[in-house]
Amino acid sequence: MTDHAFQFIEGNGVRLRVRVLGQGPLIVLVHGWPESWYSYRHQLGPLVAAGFRVAAIDVRGYGGSDKPEPIAAYSMRNLTADVAAVIDALSPGAPAILIGHDWGAPIVWTTSILYRPRVRAVIGMSVPYLGRSSRPPLELYRAIYKDRFFYQLYFQEPGVAERELEADIPATLRKTYYGASGARTASERAFTAKRPATAKFLDGLVDPKPLPAWLREEDIAYYAEQFRRSGFRGPLNRYRNVDTDWHDLQLLEGQRITQPALFIAGESDPVLRFIPNRDMLALMDAHYDDLRGKVVVPGAGHWVQQEAPEAVNAAILPFLAKF
Numbered sequence: 001m002t003d004h005a006f007q008f009i010e011g012n013g014v015r016l017r018v019r020v021l022g023q024g025p026l027i028v029l030v031h032g033w034p035e036s037w038y039s040y041r042h043q044l045g046p047l048v049a050a051g052f053r054v055a056a057i058d059v060r061g062y063g064g065s066d067k068p069e070p071i072a073a074y075s076m077r078n079l080t081a082d083v084a085a086v087i088d089a090l091s092p093g094a095p096a097i098l099i100g101h102d103w104g105a106p107i108v109w110t111t112s113i114l115y116r117p118r119v120r121a122v123i124g125m126s127v128p129y130l131g132r133s134s135r136p137p138l139e140l141y142r143a144i145y146k147d148r149f150f151y152q153l154y155f156q157e158p159g160v161a162e163r164e165l166e167a168d169i170p171a172t173l174r175k176t177y178y179g180a181s182g183a184r185t186a187s188e189r190a191f192t193a194k195r196p197a198t199a200k201f202l203d204g205l206v207d208p209k210p211l212p213a214w215l216r217e218e219d220i221a222y223y224a225e226q227f228r229r230s231g232f233r234g235p236l237n238r239y240r241n242v243d244t245d246w247h248d249l250q251l252l253e254g255q256r257i258t259q260p261a262l263f264i265a266g267e268s269d270p271v272l273r274f275i276p277n278r279d280m281l282a283l284m285d286a287h288y289d290d291l292r293g294k295v296v297v298p299g300a301g302h303w304v305q306q307e308a309p310e311a312v313n314a315a316i317l318p319f320l321a322k323f
Helices: 037-049 076-090 104-114 137-144 160-166 169-179 186-193 217-230 233-237 239-248 280-287 309-321
Strands: 006-011 014-021 026-030 053-057 096-101 119-125 261-266 291-297
Touching: 006 076, 014 037, 014 076, 026 037, 026 076, 026 104, 037 053, 037 096, 037 217, 037 309, 053 076, 076 096, 076 104, 076 239, 096 104, 104 119, 119 309, 137 239, 160 169, 160 233, 169 217, 233 239, 261 280, 261 309, 280 291, 291 309
Parallel strands: 026 053, 026 096, 096 119, 119 261, 261 291
Antiparallel strands: 006 014, 014 053
């Protein structure tokens, strides 16, 4: 984790910290919430060994990247333009392969549409591309989760979630990572699923002792230091743009992912169950021209590339070998 492996790339009005390793065709790695470039620590070495130049970014608002104050600074237009700026800086004149997890997945899916010539192929983890929703997301969530807690609704009021999550950052991260992982028990999943709408984010989440095998104390310490630097405002502002994005990106209506694509998720990922009685994996097929696989990793939850790095790398590398 030496400093010389980080570059600072300026573009689209911000300065992004990017961990850059290797030589060859460019792969840009985009993380989700609440993480950092570090969430891809198990993928960097294998991707470099496979002959790629790898750029794992700190998304704006996180870690060593700029942290604009306005909520609107975290729109999907801005985040996709950030990815395009990284491609332009590190691979001028040649398209890149994109890999995204959690919020990073919608960012790379959307980048592959808005900046098609700059994207050779795309891999999304946890969040499938299902096209533009029929109604604004918050309207859908309020209908689906009537009288029940849903974290994306809780995150909407500026300052509320920040105060809760920043009170004890290491505990917040331990509970969040465990709470969406494949390690949590069926009874723990059932309890959190029934929380009332008045609950807070951390209510009912277990502080694991010991940590699950895939998560070390050193990992929590690194992440916690990043969030002490950044706070949670910028990361949470991504959620505060979902309806704005829906109105702003009407051009996504009917758009498909045309590049070669791969999807990976843990079998216990709660994201795949956001919409009751809907098979999100089956719904994907209508939105891709060249979907080359849907990999569901047994035993893994939401943090699939950290929980099951060998399985994820085994899925990614053969896909990439064709490029």
